[in-house]
Amino acid sequence: MNKTNKALMGTAVLIAVVYCSLTFLLTAADLFGKTSADELGIQILNLANLLSGGDLASGLGFGLGSLSFYYGLLPTDVGTSAMVFLTVGFLLTILGIASPASRDLKGPADDPQEFLFTHRPLAIVKCLLMPWNSLVLFWNFKKAPVILPIIFLPFIAPFALVADAVLLVVFAIEWAVMTAKISSASKRDKRNYDFYTQYAVCPKCKMNFYQPLIKCRCDLVMKYPVPNACGVVFHTCNNGHKIPSTNADGFRSKLQSVCPYCREDIETHEAKPLVISLVGASGSGKTTLMLSAVEGICVKAKEKGVLSEPSKGLSPAVVAAREHTAPTVPGERDSECLFLRSRDMSEKELLINDISGLEFEPDRDKTLFEEYYKYNDGIIFAIDPLAVVAIHNSQSPAKGSKATPVNVLESFYHMFTEINGYGPSVKSTVPFAVAMTKMDDPRAASAVDAEKTPEAFLSKYGQDAFVKIAGAAFENTKYFKVSSLGQRQNATELFAWILASNDEDLKNIL
Ligand SMILES: Nc1nc2c(ncn2[C@@H]2O[C@H](COP(=O)(O)OP(=O)(O)OP(=O)(O)O)[C@@H](O)[C@H]2O)c(=O)[nH]1
Ligand SMILES: [Mg+2]
Ligand SMILES: [Zn+2]
Numbered sequence: 440m441n442k443t444n445k446a447l448m449g450t451a452v453l454i455a456v457v458y459c460s461l462t463f464l465l466t467a468a469d470l471f472g473k474t475s476a477d478e479l480g481i482q483i484l485n486l487a488n489l490l491s492g493g494d495l496a497s498g499l500g501f502g503l504g505s506l507s508f509y510y511g512l513l514p515t516d517v518g519t520s521a522m523v524f525l526t527v528g529f530l531l532t533i534l535g536i537a538s539p540a541s542r543d544l545k546g547p548a549d550d551p552q553e554f555l556f557t558h559r560p561l562a563i564v565k566c567l568l569m570p571w572n573s574l575v576l577f578w579n580f581k582k583a584p585v586i587l588p589i590i591f592l593p594f595i596a597p598f599a600l601v602a603d604a605v606l607l608v609v610f611a612i613e614w615a616v617m618t619a620k621i622s623s624a625s626k627r628d629k630r631n632y633d634f635y636t637q638y639a640v641c642p643k644c645k646m647n648f649y650q651p652l653i654k655c656r657c658d659l660v661m662k663y664p665v666p667n668a669c670g671v672v673f674h675t676c677n678n679g680h681k682i683p684s685t686n687a688d689g690f691r692s693k694l695q696s697v698c699p700y701c702r703e704d705i706e707t708h709e710a711k712p713l714v715i716s717l718v719g720a721s722g723s724g725k726t727t728l729m730l731s732a733v734e735g736i737c738v739k740a741k742e743k744g745v746l747s748e749p750s751k752g753l754s755p756a757v758v759a760a761r762e763h764t765a766p767t768v769p770g771e772r773d774s775e776c777l778f779l780r781s782r783d784m785s786e787k788e789l790l791i792n793d794i795s796g797l798e799f800e801p802d803r804d805k806t807l808f809e810e811y812y813k814y815n816d817g818i819i820f821a822i823d824p825l826a827v828v829a830i831h832n833s834q835s836p837a838k839g840s841k842a843t844p845v846n847v848l849e850s851f852y853h854m855f856t857e858i859n860g861y862g863p864s865v866k867s868t869v870p871f872a873v874a875m876t877k878m879d880d881p882r883a884a885s886a887v888d889a890e891k892t893p894e895a896f897l898s899k900y901g902q903d904a905f906v907k908i909a910g911a912a913f914e915n916t917k918y919f920k921v922s923s924l925g926q927r928q929n930a931t932e933l934f935a936w937i938l939a940s941n942d943e944d945l946k947n948i949l
């Protein structure tokens with residue numbers, strides 16, 4: 440049980456037990472004729488009235504009244520045996536209050552975190568049942584012994600009713616306080632999350648969701664902790680581990696996230712996701728471009744005091760060895776991520792989808808596409824100019840090759856519109872950057888630079904349709920000449936162009 444629950448439940452139970460004990464002592468004193476229960480009862484009622492303004496007093500009065508009723512049933516000459524019955528009734532009530540059934544705050548299997556005492560399902564009913572829980576305790580023990588509290592029910596009842604009257608008042612106050620705290624904290628938390636993070640993306644299955652699940656250090660997987668019925672500032676897993684439920688001091692964003700769809704462990708960091716997808720024929724330079732851009736972004740980030748944290752596929756070692764990048768394996772699904780954060784900037788997550796160029800060939804199974812191209816903040820289309828020239832000049836049937844920019848774009852665009860439900864005349868607003876790659880290679884540079892613009896180059900070499908389709912399909916298209924190797928690398932420019940229209944902070948960094 441966590442600290443908050445100990446305080447909430449402890450207070451309620453303590454006050455209830457004090458009143459029960461008082462009832463017991465008064466009755467005992469009365470039984471032995473030392474004082475009149477009514478007289479002392481009235482004094483206590485007056486005191487309680489003074490303290491609570493009435494509610495408590497009427498509850499207590501009711502309890503004492505019923506107690507006097509039972510007491511009146513007893514023959515006066517059996518004071519001692521009456522005392523035994525009352526004692527057992529009193530102890531059974533206390534036992535009920537302290538029993539595991541009363542203390543059960545555990546969450547369900549699909550969200551295994553403790554509820555608040557005041558906000559567990561049917562909290563008020565469960566609270567009022569606490570003094571009666573010796574029945575549950577004995578039933579759970581071996582069923583038959585339940586007969587004991589049943590027999591003693593008339594002697595449990597007065598104490599339980601006193602306890603209930605007290606519990607009701609304390610519970611109502613605690614419930615009101617906690618409800619107010621949850622309400623204001625959850626509003627603040629949602630406002631921050633909606634502003635800084637907005638949503639999360641799974642780098643494995645590409646699904647997009649408001650918040651991930653989280654995994655406790657004991658491996659229990661539960662809903663994202665926010666101020667709610669499980670706690671305001673902290674939640675507690677069913678195994679008793681403390682979990683932050685706001686990100687006020689940045690601890691919540693360090694929790695292990697789990698994708699609610701594929702259930703894989705993922706990183707989300709409460710960073711705002713920005714998704715960029717690469718498209719292009721096999722060998723067009725997508726992976727190299729991504730690695731060069733990431734290097735450039737990390738350098739610029741460092742200059743501005745922004746910390747960058749790349750996923751494995753974007754590690755400094757991989758980036759440094761990009762000259763020898765192997766072709767991307769078809770079917771490889773994981774997106775690469777780059778987290779960027781600083782003291783003055785909320786964290787951002789750059790998610791880059793880089794798949795094998797073979798996936799764009801018309802006869803490939805396109806199930807991958809659905810996952811990749813649903814949520815994009817930008818698309819980069821890579822074209823190897825030398826491949827364009829080679830296909831154009833070749834007289835072989837390769838002229839109708841699957842891998843021309845036009846064919847790749849048609850194949851991609853067909854799926855893109857279908858996935859996003861665009862009609863034929865609808866233009867996508869997603870920024871579309873076309874990269875003429877390998878411009879550090881003098882042959883590529885001379886071929887492209889011989890024409891006024893990359894568009895003119897493409898038209899000259901039989902890819903006129905590419906320029907037309909791209910222009911018709913995307914509202915925001917820009918052509919770039921890119922080197923991802925060599926002395927004058929500029930792949931970062933494409934990312935900067937895309938991100939400038941998506942995120943103010945990154946616009947300032949890049
Ligand atoms: N000179 C030069 N070579 C490049 C450049 N970009 C890529 N290459 C080379 O082009 C080849 C293919 O590059 P990749 O980045 O693997 O191409 P890809 O589009 O990812 O290919 P797939 O993963 O098979 O779809 C590699 O040999 C790279 O070294 C560049 O800017 N300059
Ligand atoms: Mg690749
Ligand atoms: Zn997933």
Ligand SMILES: [Zn+2]
Binds near residue numbers: 659679
């Ligand atoms: Zn745990």
